[in-house]
Amino acid sequence: MPIYEYRCNQCLKKFDQLILNPKENPQVICRKCGGKNLTRLLSSFAYHRSEEDRMAEFDTSKPAGDEFYKDSRNIGLHAKKRAKELGIDLGSQFDETVEKARSVSNLDDIKKISEV
Ligand SMILES: [Zn+2]
CATH class of the missing domain: 2.20.28 (Rubrerythrin, domain 2)
Structure with a gap:
């Protein structure tokens, strides 16, 4: 299915x-x-799966380095995983924020958004 x-x-x-x-x-x-x-x-299904996989591997107790944020797909992952652990529903608005963050090229801006 x-x-x-x-x-x-x-x-x-x-x-x-x-x-x-x-x-x-x-x-x-x-x-x-x-x-x-x-x-x-068409691409969405694979994308969602891989984000889930990355989230499962991602350890929020360790600080993420610059290398981590060079992969734009990891942006927002920290906040998402923390929210999941805490049982918070970030809602669709958060996804939009992440999408915006992923199109930002400045690394410092990305960190600011993704570590909120
Ligand atoms: Zn419609």
């Missing part, structure tokens, strides 16, 4: 959808606006 990520072409909302039987070409509708004009985002 794969989980696919879709983007609504109408309102641009992104959401995950569990597909019970992909062969049946299920009709997926946008959760926000009900639109049926959706684009399936």
Whole structure:
């Protein structure tokens, strides 16, 4: 039962959808606006898995060095993992902040955002 990520072409909302039987070409509708004009985002599934893997390996009790933050995919990982350990739901707004941080090129800015 794969989980696919879709983007609504109408309102641009992104959401995950569990597909019970992909062969049946299920009709997926946008959760926000009900639109049926959706684009399936192919890379997302692998991306989510690898982030989970990195989070599992990541030890928040040790300070992360500059090398760690050179991989932009690690940005936000510290905060996410700490939140998970503490049982805090950071919500989708945090993901947006992380996405923004990942597009920032200045390492000091990245550290500031990711160690909040
Ligand atoms: Zn929509």
